[in-house]
Amino acid sequence: MALIIQKYGGSSVGTLDRIHHVASKVKQVKDQGHDVVVVVSAMYGETDRLIQLAHALTPDPDPREYDALVATGEQVSIALLSMALVAKNCPSRSYTGHQLGILTDSVHAKARIIDINTSVIRHNLTQGYIVIVAGFQGVTHQGDITTLGRGGSDTTAVALAAALKADECQIYTDVDGVYTTDPHLIPEAKLLPEISFEEMLEMASLGAKVLQIRSVELACKHHIPLRVLSTFREGPGTLVTFEDKVMQKRLISGIAFNREEALIGLSGIPKQIGIEGNILQALHAENIEIDMITQNAVGKNAMDLTFTIPRKELSKTMKVMDKLAKKYHATVISNSKVAKLSLVGIGIRSHHGITSKMCQTLGNADISIHMLSTSEIKISAMVEESQLDKGVYALHQAFELDKLPTEIQAPLEL
Amino acid sequence: MALIIQKYGGSSVGTLDRIHHVASKVKQVKDQGHDVVVVVSAMYGETDRLIQLAHALTPDPDPREYDALVATGEQVSIALLSMALVAKNCPSRSYTGHQLGILTDSVHAKARIIDINTSVIRHNLTQGYIVIVAGFQGVTHQGDITTLGRGGSDTTAVALAAALKADECQIYTDVDGVYTTDPHLIPEAKLLPEISFEEMLEMASLGAKVLQIRSVELACKHHIPLRVLSTFREGPGTLVTFEDKVMQKRLISGIAFNREEALIGLSGIPKQIGIEGNILQALHAENIEIDMITQNAVGKNAMDLTFTIPRKELSKTMKVMDKLAKKYHATVISNSKVAKLSLVGIGIRSHHGITSKMCQTLGNADISIHMLSTSEIKISAMVEESQLDKGVYALHQAFELDKLPTEIQAPLEL
Numbered sequence: 001m002a003l004i005i006q007k008y009g010g011s012s013v014g015t016l017d018r019i020h021h022v023a024s025k026v027k028q029v030k031d032q033g034h035d036v037v038v039v040v041s042a043m044y045g046e047t048d049r050l051i052q053l054a055h056a057l058t059p060d061p062d063p064r065e066y067d068a069l070v071a072t073g074e075q076v077s078i079a080l081l082s083m084a085l086v087a088k089n090c091p092s093r094s095y096t097g098h099q100l101g102i103l104t105d106s107v108h109a110k111a112r113i114i115d116i117n118t119s120v121i122r123h124n125l126t127q128g129y130i131v132i133v134a135g136f137q138g139v140t141h142q143g144d145i146t147t148l149g150r151g152g153s154d155t156t157a158v159a160l161a162a163a164l165k166a167d168e169c170q171i172y173t174d175v176d177g178v179y180t181t182d183p184h185l186i187p188e189a190k191l192l193p194e195i196s197f198e199e200m201l202e203m204a205s206l207g208a209k210v211l212q213i214r215s216v217e218l219a220c221k222h223h224i225p226l227r228v229l230s231t232f233r234e235g236p237g238t239l240v241t242f243e244d245k246v247m248q249k250r251l252i253s254g255i256a257f258n259r260e261e262a263l264i265g266l267s268g269i270p271k272q273i274g275i276e277g278n279i280l281q282a283l284h285a286e287n288i289e290i291d292m293i294t295q296n297a298v299g300k301n302a303m304d305l306t307f308t309i310p311r312k313e314l315s316k317t318m319k320v321m322d323k324l325a326k327k328y329h330a331t332v333i334s335n336s337k338v339a340k341l342s343l344v345g346i347g348i349r350s351h352h353g354i355t356s357k358m359c360q361t362l363g364n365a366d367i368s369i370h371m372l373s374t375s376e377i378k379i380s381a382m383v384e385e386s387q388l389d390k391g392v393y394a395l396h397q398a399f400e401l402d403k404l405p406t407e408i409q410a411p412l413e414l
Numbered sequence: 415m416a417l418i419i420q421k422y423g424g425s426s427v428g429t430l431d432r433i434h435h436v437a438s439k440v441k442q443v444k445d446q447g448h449d450v451v452v453v454v455s456a457m458y459g460e461t462d463r464l465i466q467l468a469h470a471l472t473p474d475p476d477p478r479e480y481d482a483l484v485a486t487g488e489q490v491s492i493a494l495l496s497m498a499l500v501a502k503n504c505p506s507r508s509y510t511g512h513q514l515g516i517l518t519d520s521v522h523a524k525a526r527i528i529d530i531n532t533s534v535i536r537h538n539l540t541q542g543y544i545v546i547v548a549g550f551q552g553v554t555h556q557g558d559i560t561t562l563g564r565g566g567s568d569t570t571a572v573a574l575a576a577a578l579k580a581d582e583c584q585i586y587t588d589v590d591g592v593y594t595t596d597p598h599l600i601p602e603a604k605l606l607p608e609i610s611f612e613e614m615l616e617m618a619s620l621g622a623k624v625l626q627i628r629s630v631e632l633a634c635k636h637h638i639p640l641r642v643l644s645t646f647r648e649g650p651g652t653l654v655t656f657e658d659k660v661m662q663k664r665l666i667s668g669i670a671f672n673r674e675e676a677l678i679g680l681s682g683i684p685k686q687i688g689i690e691g692n693i694l695q696a697l698h699a700e701n702i703e704i705d706m707i708t709q710n711a712v713g714k715n716a717m718d719l720t721f722t723i724p725r726k727e728l729s730k731t732m733k734v735m736d737k738l739a740k741k742y743h744a745t746v747i748s749n750s751k752v753a754k755l756s757l758v759g760i761g762i763r764s765h766h767g768i769t770s771k772m773c774q775t776l777g778n779a780d781i782s783i784h785m786l787s788t789s790e791i792k793i794s795a796m797v798e799e800s801q802l803d804k805g806v807y808a809l810h811q812a813f814e815l816d817k818l819p820t821e822i823q824a825p826l827e828l
Contacts, residue, residue, distance in 0.1 A: 016471045050490070057430045057494055058501035065500065068508055069493035072486035076464070079483035080471055086479065087472035094482055098512060099557050120557075143513050143534075 002167040003125075004029055007039040007135065007157035011174045012231035013077045014044035022172075022231065023084035026130060030090060035125045037164065039135040039157040040081055042073025063108035067137075068145045070109075071096070074134035074153075082132045092130040095120065097137035097145070102156065104138035104146045111138055111146035113155065116163040133160065154215035162222035169224050171211060172231040177238030178203065178210050180401040181255040181392055188402035192253060193236065196243040199253045200226075202344040202378045216240065243346055251347030251354070252399045255392050256378075259385055261291065262311040263335040263370055264321060267304040269328050271297065279305060282320050288313050292340070292373045292380060306371060308382060311336055338370060339385040341392060343399070344378045355379050358395065365394040416581040417539075418443055421453040421549065421571035425588045426645035427491045428458035436586075436645065437498035440544060444504060449539045451578065453549040453571040454495055456487025477522035481551075482559045484523075485510070488548035488567075496546045506544040509534065511551035511559070516570065518552035518560045525552055525560035527569065530577040547574060568629035576636035583638050585625060586645040591652030592617065592624050594815040595669040595806055602816035606667060607650065610657040613667045614640075616758040616792045630654065657760060665761030665768070666813045669806055670792075672754045673799055675705065676725040677784060678735060679747040681718040685711065689742070693719060696734050702727050706754070706787045706796060720785060722796060725750055752784060753802040756794040757809060769793050775812040781805050 006026065013019050022038075030036050041047075050070050054061040061069075078094035085092035097104075101117035124131045135153025138146050148155055154171055161169035176191055178200065183189040195203070197220035204213045210228055219226040219240065229237030269275060276295065283290060293307040309317050314336050321332045341362075348354050355372075358379055362369060367390060371382040383391055396402060420440065427433050436452075444450050455461075464484050468475040475483075492508035499506035511518075515531035538545045549567025552560050562569055568585055575583035590605055592614065597603040609617070611634035618627045624642055633640040633654065643651030683689060690709065697704060707721040723731050728750050735746045755776075762768050769786075772793055776783060781804060785796040797805055810816060 016467070019471065053430070053490075053494065054497060057433065058497055060501070061497045062500040062506075065493040065497040065508055068510075069490055069497075072489045072493075075486045075489070076467075076483055079479040079486075080467065083468060083472055083475045083479040083483075086476040087474070092476075092479075094479055096482075096559075099559070145510075145513070 001033050001035065003035045003037070003164060005037050005039065005157050005161040005164070005166045005169045006172060007153055007170065008041065008081075008172045008231060009153065009174070010041040010044040010047070012172050013040055013081060016080070018231075019077070019080050019084050023081060023088055023090070025172075025231070026081075026085060027088055027090045030130055037121060037125070037131045037133060037160055037166070038081065039133045039153055039160060040074060040077045041135050041153040043077050043080075046073040046076065064144055067108045067111075067147045070147050071134070071137045071145050074136055078132045078134045082130075085130055085132075090130060091128055092132060093124055094132040094134070096134045097156075098139040098143075100133060102133075102138035102159075104140060104148070106140040106142070106144065106146065108144075109147055110149045111140075113138055113148070113159045116159060118163050121160075121164065152212070152214075154212040155218060158215040158218040158222070158224055158226065161224045162218065166224065168227055169219060170227045170229055170237075171215075172229055173210065174231065175210060175228075176230045176233060176235050177228045178240075178254070180253065180404060181396055182257070185389060185392055186396050186402075188396065190401060190404045191235075192238050192404075194239045194241060194246045194248060195253055196246050196346055197240055198243065198377055199344050199346060200240045202342070202375075203254055203256050211240070246346075248405065250345060250404065251351055252343050252345035252401065254344050255395050255399075255401065256342045256344055257339060257388055257392055259339045259388065260311045261308050261338050261340050261382065262314045262317075263306065263308050263338045263382060264317060265304060265306040265333045266321060266324065266328075266330050267333070268302045268330045269305060271301055271303055275328070276305065279324055282324060283317065286316060286320055288317050288320070292371055292382060294371055294373070308338070308340070308371065335370070337385045338382050339388040340380055340382055341388060341395070342378050342380040343395060346377055348374075348377050348379060357398065361394050361398040362391055365390055367391050367394075415447050415449065417449045417451070417578060419451050419453065419571050419575040419578070419580045419583045420586060421567055421584065422455065422495075422586045422645060423567065423588070424455040424458040424461070426586050427454055427495060430494070432645075433491070433494050433498050437495060437502055437504070439586075439645070440495075440499060441502055441504045444544055451535060451539070451545045451547060451574055451580070452495065453547045453567055453574060454488060454491045455549050455567040457491050460487040460490065478558055481522045481525075481561045484561050485548070485551045485559050488550055492546045492548045496544075499544055499546075504544060505542055506546060507538055508546040508548070510548045511570075512553040512557075514547060516547075516552035516573075518554060518562070520554040520556070520558065520560065523561055524563040525554075527552055527562070527573045530573060532577050535574075535578065566626070566628075568626040569632060572629040572632040572636070572638055572640065575638045576632065580638065582641060583633060584641045584643060584651075585629075586643055587624065588645065589624060589642075590644045590647060590649050591642045592654075592668070594667065594818060595810055596671070599803060599806055600810050600816075602810065604815060604818045606652050606818075608653045608655060608660045608662060609667055610660050610760055611654055612657065612791055613758050613760060614654045616756070616789075617668055617670050625654070660760075662818075664759060664818065665765055666757050666759035666815065668758050669809050669813075669815065670756045670758055671802055671806055673802065674725045675722050675752050675754050675796065676728045676731075677720065677722050677749040677752045677796060678731060679718060679720045680735060680738065680742075680744050681747065682716045682744045683719060683742050685715055685717055690719060693738055696738060697731065700730060700734055702731050702734070706785055706794060708785055708787070722752070722754070722785065749784070751799045752796050753799040754794055754796055755802060755805050755809070756792050757813070758792045760791055762788075762791050762793060771812065772809065775808050776805055779804055779808040781808075
C-alpha cells in the first residue's frame with residue numbers, strides 16, 4: 001500500500017464529463033488499496049473568468065480581495081470532484097487551503113507555502129476517505145485567503161507529498177509527459193521515460209510548460225519522485241527523478257524554446273566601473289526581468305551591453321533605455337522578433353564540443369545566432385523567431401533525439 | 415455614531431455596476447461616521463448556476479460537498495464588493511462564514527447558526543474597516559462549510575445584528591418595502607411605513623417573500639429593529655418593530671396570497687381514534703408538509719379530512735393517498751388549481767366580524783371558499799386560483815387598504 005498524491009490541472013477537470021473521468025481514475029487507485037490525496041485546479045477558464053470580473057470592476061483590485069475571489073475557482077472543482085467520487089460510492093471529502101491549514105506567507109497572488117498541517121488529511125485517510133485538496137491556495141496566520149500564483153496547484157501537490165512523505169507525486173496534464181521537444185512542432189519528438197530534476201528545471205524555465213518550476217525545485221529538495229502523465233490517455237508518462245536514478249544515459253535530453261523574447265542592445269557605453277550595475281538597477285526598479293545578458297568591450301573607452309527580456313515588457317523597457325542612452329550618450333537597438341532555442345542535457349556537463357556542434361548545425365541551416373549563453377546543462381542561442389522552427393528541427397536531427405530508445409519504464413509499482 | 419448592519423440580496427449585487435452602486439451606499443453611511451457591517455448574497459443567478467452544476471454532475475449530490483460548492487457564490491460577491499469599496503478609498507475586508515467563525519449545526523443546506531465569534535469584526539471596526547460578510551453560510555465545529563438554505567443571508571444579517579447589538583438591521587431588496595399587498599397585482603397597494611413583527615411573520619409565511627421568516631423571528635427575539643428598503647430607489651422603506659411601537663393603528667395591514675397550493679380531500683374515512691394521526695404520519699414520513707387542514711364528521715361512522723400542500727408535492731402526495739384510500743376504503747379527491755388568500759392584521763385579534771366581512775366580500779364577488787382557517791392575526795381562505803386576483807382586489811377595497819395614510823416615518827436617525 002502506497003500513499004499517492006495526484007494533481008489534476010484545469011483542463012483535466014474542464015467539464016463535468018472530465019470530472020467523472022478523473023473520479024474513475026482516482027477510484028481505480030483507491031480500489032487497488034492505496035491511499036490517495038488529490039489536488040485539483042479550477043475548471044479550465046474559471047480562473048480567467050474571475051480575474052476578468054475583478055479587472056472589469058476596478059483596474060487595480062485590492063490584493064487580499066483578489067485572492068479571496070480567485071480562490072473560489074478551486075473550491076468549485078474540489079466540491080464537484082468529491083461529489084463525483086461519493087456518487088461512485090467512494091467516500092471522499094474536499095478541503096480548501098483554509099480548511100486544511102495550508103499556511104502561507106501574506107504575499108497575495110504570489111504566496112509561498114510555509115507549513116501544512118497534515119492532521120486533518122491523516123485522520124481522513126485513516127478513516128478510508130479520499131482527500132480532495134484545492135490547489136493554488138492557502139491561508140495566512142491572520143486567516144486571510146491567499147493564492148500561490150499561476151500553476152500553483154503543482155506546488156500544492158508537491159508540498160503535500162513532502163509533508164505527507166508520499167511515495168509518488170503524479171501530475172496529470174493534457175500531455176503524455178515530457179518530450180524531447182514540442183511534438184506539435186516536431187512530430188518526431190520522443191517521449192522521455194525519465195528525466196533528471198536538473199534537466200526538468202531547465203526545460204520548464206525554457207518554456208516547456210509541463211511543470212511549474214517551483215514544484216520541481218520542491219520535489220527535488222524533498223526527494224519526491226514526480227511523474228507527469230496524461231489524464232486522457234493511458235501510459236507511464238515521464239518520471240522526474242535524481243540524476244543517479246535515471247537509467248537511460250543520454251547526452252541531450254531535449255530542445256526547449258521560447259518565442260516571446262525581445263533583444264535589446266545598448267552600444268557605446270562609457271567603460272566605468274559599476275556602470276552595468278547602474279543600468280541593471282534602472283531596469284530592476286521598473287520590475288523588468290532580464291533573461292540572457294552579454295557584455296562586449298568594443299573599444300578602449302566604450303562597451304556594448306546586450307540582453308533579452310520578455311517581449312511584453314518591450315515598450316516599458318524602451319522608456320528606461322531611452323533615458324539611459326541619453327545619460328550615457330549611447331545608442332539603443334531593439335529586436336522584438338527573436339526567440340530562444342536551448343539544448344538541455346546532463347551530458348553537456350561532461351562532453352565538450354556540444355556548443356560547437358550546435359553552432360555548426362545552426363550555421364549549416366543558415367541561421368544566424370544573435371547571442372549565445374551556456375550553463376552547466378544547457379546551451380541557449382538567440383535567433384530570429386522566423387528561423388526558430390527550422391533550428392529546432394535541425395538540432396533535433398543532429399543530436400539524434402528522434403532516435404532515442406523509448407524503452408518505457410513502468411510506473412512506480414503501486 | 416451607530417452600528418448598522420446592512421444586507422444586500424442577489425439582485426442588489428447582480429452586476430458590477432450594481433456592486434459599485436452598493437459600495438457607494440455603504441460608503442455614504444460610513445462617511446456619516448457610523449460603523450457598518452455588510453452582509454451580501456451571491457450575485458443574482460450564481461447560486462442557481464452552481465446548483466445546476468451539481469445536479470448535472472450527479473442526481474443526488476453529497477450534502478457536504480454541495481454546501482462547499484454553493485458557498486463560493488457569496489465568496490465571489492463579498493470579494494467584489496470589498497474591492498469596490500477599497501477602490502473608493504474606503505478600507506474594507508471581506509470574510510466568509512468560515513473565516514469569521516459563524517458556527518452552525520451540521521445540517522447541510524439547512525444549517526442553523528449556533529454562535530458568532532464577533533472578535534474579528536470588532537477588531538476590524540475599531541481599526542476603521544468596513545466588514546463585508548458572506549451571507550447564507552457558516553462552518554461546523556469540525557470545520558465543514560455549511561449553508562443556511564435559501565434566503566439565509568437575511569438570517570446571517572439579523573444574527574450578526576444580535577451578536578453585535580447593532581442599532582438597526584437594514585435589509586436592502588429590489589422592492590421599496592412591505593406593501594398592503596403585491597403592487598404588481600393591485601396598483602393601489604400602499605407601502606406600509608411600519609409593521610409589527612407578528613404581522614410580518616404572517617405576511618412572510620404567506621408568500622409576501624420580502625423577508626425570510628427565520629430572520630424576522632430572530633430579530634423579534636433579539637429586539638433588533640429591522641428595516642426593509644430598496645437598493646435602487648431612495649426611501650425610508652418599512653420598519654418592522656414591536657406592536658407597541660407601531661404608531662399607525664390599523665385593523666388590517668395587508669393581504670397575502672400564495673398560488674402554489676394544492677388541495678386534497680379524503681372522504682369516508684372510518685371514525686377511529688388516532689386515525690388522523692396515522693394519516694398525517696404517513697405524509698410526514700414522505701417529508702410532505704401540510705399547510706391548512708380541516709376535518710368534518712360527515713356521518714355517524716365516517717369523516718372527511720381536507721388539507722392543502724405545496725403544489726409541487728402533489729404527485730408524491732397522491733401516491734401516499736392512494737394507499738391510504740385503499741387501506742381505509744375511502745375516496746380521494748384533489749384540486750391542483752387552488753390558491754390561498756389571507757388577511758393579516760393585529761386588529762383581527764380584538765375586532766369581531768372580520769371573518770364574516772371577508773366571507774361576504776368574497777361571496778359578493780362570486781368567489782366560493784373551499785376552506786377557511788383563522789388564527790390570532792390572520793384569516794386564510796382557499797379559493798380557485800383563477801379567482802384569486804379578483805378576491806385580492808375585492809378585499810383590498812373592502813378593508814380600505816388603498817386609503818391607508820402613508821405618513822412616512824423617517825428612518826432611524828443615523
